[in-house]
Amino acid sequence: MSRPRTIPVGARSGRLVATQERKPGEKRVQCVCDCGAQRSVRFAEWGVTKSCGCLSRELSAERRRTHGRFGTTLYTTWARMIQRCTNPDHPRWADYGGRGITVCERWRDFSNFLADMGECPPGLTLDRIDNDGGYEPGNCRWADYSTQNLNRRPHDHKHGRDPETGRYQATGGAA
Structure with missing residues (x-):
């Protein structure tokens, strides 16, 4: 499918909207992203480029977020x-x-x-x-x-802890 030689004002590509008509021979399309950023996109990339970069950042952040509970x-x-x-x-x-x-x-x-x-x-x-x-x-x-x-280990400090396990010893002392 060939691209149109002109791109009218208001034409949309993803989140991008053309703000000036692109005429044959012009290499770039002037547009604004839905997020408000002004961009100039190469004509060869019109229809492929979907945003100013905000979409990529949002998708990347979403992929990194596994549960959204960090810090709770x-x-x-x-x-x-x-x-x-x-x-x-x-x-x-x-x-x-x-x-x-x-x-x-x-x-x-x-x-x-x-x-x-x-x-x-x-x-x-x-x-x-x-x-x-x-x-x-x-x-x-x-x-x-x-x-x-009510659900604790006994704290019998007389007998000390077993140095290998860290558990309190029932009889005898720490070795």
Whole structure:
């Protein structure tokens, strides 16, 4: 299909609208984008070029955005859970990853965590039902602080922690 030799004012190509008539022999089409930007497009690209560049930026940003939840309380809860269990440099590593608490493979993806746990109700935080179990769908719930305080490891400081597992020892002392 051949391109018309003239392009009238008001002709549209995607988000671009011609603002001046393009006459035979002219190399460029003067136009305005729906976003308001003025552009000059090569005649050979008229019909192929769809915007001033704003469409490409929007589509690129959409592709990068996976869930749009970065920075929310729920995302921060998830990210901190991952860090406590996987990062030996985390200040709470000894209480989590260092003693064998893991995050199931499914929950390494925030979208899966959100699908399984849902939104955190106001006043509640993430809690593991079995404190020696990992973060996984069957072992986690949203709980208030009083419920969580009833669900803690014993803090028997007389016996100390096992240096290898980080768990409190029932008898004897730290080696």
